[in-house]
Amino acid sequence: MPHYHQAGRIPHKRHTQFRKPDGGLFAEQLFSTEGFSGNSSLLYHCHPPTEILSVETPYDVAPQVAEEKMLKHRSFQGFHITPQDDYLQSRTPVLVNSDVHISLAAPRHSMDGYWYKNADADELLFIHEGSGVLHSQYGVLTFGYGDYLVVPRGTIYQLSFASADNRLFIVESFSPIRYPKRYLSKYGQLLEHAPFCERDIRQPQNLQTIDQAGDFVIRVKKKGVLYPIHYAHHPFDVVGWDGCEYPFAFSIHDFEPITGRIHQPPPVHQTFEGTNFVVCSFCPRLFDYHPQSIPAPYNHSNIDSDEVLYYVDGDFMSRKHVTRGMITLHPAGIPHGPHPGAVEKSIGARETKELAVMVDTFHPLQITTAALGIEDADYVKSWTE
Helix, strand or coil: CCCCEEEECCCCCCCCCCECCCCCECEEEEEECCCCCCCEEEEEECCCCCCEEEECCCEECCCCEEECCCCCCEEEEHHHCCCECCHHHHCEEEEECCCEEEEEECECCCCCCCEEEECCCEEEEEEEECCEEEEECCEEEEECCCEEEEECCCCEEEEEECCCCCEEEEEEECCCCECCHHHECCCCCECCCCCCCHHHCECCECCCCCCCEEEEEEEEEECCEEEEEEEEECCCCEEEEEECCCCEEEEHHHCCCCCCCCCCCHHHHEEEEECCEEEEEECCEECCCCCCCCCCCCCEECCCCEEEEEEEECCCCCCCCCCCCEEEEECCCCEECCCCCHHHHHCCCCEECCEEEEEEECCCCEEEHHHHCCECCCHHHCCCC
């Protein structure tokens, strides 16, 4: 993201001598997700971030694809994913393609005794239930219900949960996650018509330098394989940093819906984008105010995209039998729209209290074996009276 931030102590000029009180040099590290051509940050460590003690035997964590091709509306009960004690073990991929992996997680415990780094993908963690703190080399981000946590690939982080009841909806993007281009000026500022602004973005706070020697395990995911790598110093030994690449938080409750006289199309809900996919936020809002308006969405054909909707809370005027944590998948190639009776029922309604996250992908999604275990097989017939 293009907004500059600085924390801790840094030298006056980059790539120059920056010395400790004892005369030794701090170790400078460039952090970027697009080589030397994109946004970056510079971190200053007490010790070089390269001191590896050992590497354990790696193990496979790649999603197990059950169906590669499909042309059928699907629905999955997300809260039927069984909670696990460990955060990484609880992450369960359900829908995947070469651009994005969509997972569910229900961790009971905080990450204890290890840190995590996704070396392949930016991560978007949506907090459906639970609260806590995301710790990283940049400081801390407190999170709670409705927060999006955007974590650039390569970020070393650790999650601490306040309780055992946690539900997360996770999007892994194999391209950088960005604000939609149409919301930005040519210099990177969020424009007046954007449904959120810089004041809504929460940056890491309370940078604490942990200068400790020992044996510290960072579990690094690369190409579907997890590598437990042991380092000689605590990963959070950063005394200062600055730049435009860092984890941040944004609450879905701070998204300002765009409304109009007649029904607005899904792009008005767009919140983030990556290569070949977008993320949208459906939030409580007033309905259309044309005297002949129909608040329910019209039938539409998914010719170019698979549509995934993750239901968070509230009443959904276009769907029947919606449950919290439910996922619907409407694949490209066949139309979908409101359930029978929803159109007439919506006429005259003043507002909706629905809350949902949508992911539209422009390449087909594949269904994992885990997703089949939580599928509602009758959903495809739900449009038939």
